[in-house]
Amino acid sequence: GAGVSQSPSNKVTEKGKDVELRCDPISGHTALYWYRQSLGQGLEFLIYFQGNSAPDKSGLPSDRFSAERTGGSVSTLTIQRTQQEDSAVYLCASSLKYRVVDTQYFGPGTRLTVL
Amino acid sequence: GDSVTQMEGPVTLSEEAFLTINCTYTATGYPSLFWYVQYPGEGLQLLLKATKADDKGSNKGFEATYRKETTSFHLEKGSVQVSDSAVYFCALTIGNTPLVFGKGTRLSVIA
Numbered sequence: 001g002a003g004v005s006q007s008p009s010n011k012v013t014e015k016g017k018d019v020e021l022r023c024d025p026i027s028g029h030t031a032l033y034w035y036r037q038s039l040g041q042g043l044e045f046l047i048y049f050q051g052n053s054a055p056d057k058s059g060l061p062s063d064r065f066s067a068e069r070t071g072g073s074v075s076t077l078t079i080q081r082t083q084q085e086d087s088a089v090y091l092c093a094s095s096l097k098y099r100v101v102d103t104q105y106f107g108p109g110t111r112l113t114v115l
Numbered sequence: 116g117d118s119v120t121q122m123e124g125p126v127t128l129s130e131e132a133f134l135t136i137n138c139t140y141t142a143t144g145y146p147s148l149f150w151y152v153q154y155p156g157e158g159l160q161l162l163l164k165a166t167k168a169d170d171k172g173s174n175k176g177f178e179a180t181y182r183k184e185t186t187s188f189h190l191e192k193g194s195v196q197v198s199d200s201a202v203y204f205c206a207l208t209i210g211n212t213p214l215v216f217g218k219g220t221r222l223s224v225i226a
Binding site for chain 1: 149151157159160204208211212213215216217218219
């Protein structure tokens, strides 16, 4: 079946602008994760959604970052007032989360460049 | 907190050479361990995993054994190919918590 999809694949924006990144998880997957991959920091967790539970936001680097997940499926990561240090590849992953341990499947990522 | 340490790269090998990429972890519980691979221009793909001590994960000729006594999950392949050139990430999770990744090891295989 279809994998995790993300859009846009590339986004170039000016410092100070807001951006929205979208993630479509694998159908039926109840857990959804956002990560960030940057040269200096490697792969970092940002936020985690599990079903209807309150999201785990412990990885968000500042209050400029927020995310929502509508209808338990599609998720949008919003970055307000972007800064140059926000430039990175933003990765989304999903997993079934009905077994004790389940594999996280990753999307292709959105490359964000803040000028 | 939980952490993963993997050998720094880049690693450059000739085709058919033996590969080892070391990975050790620190975790408060009983983690599951993963190796993900990122080929040039592509997203992260699961390479193999192990969910309990002494489990061996294997895929595409790669293997890794979950060693609880040494808190390690080293990745090995007996004979690498040019097509194995990629960045390899070791990672752990406890339950389905977000993955904790190592910094990645870039492998280049030359013909």
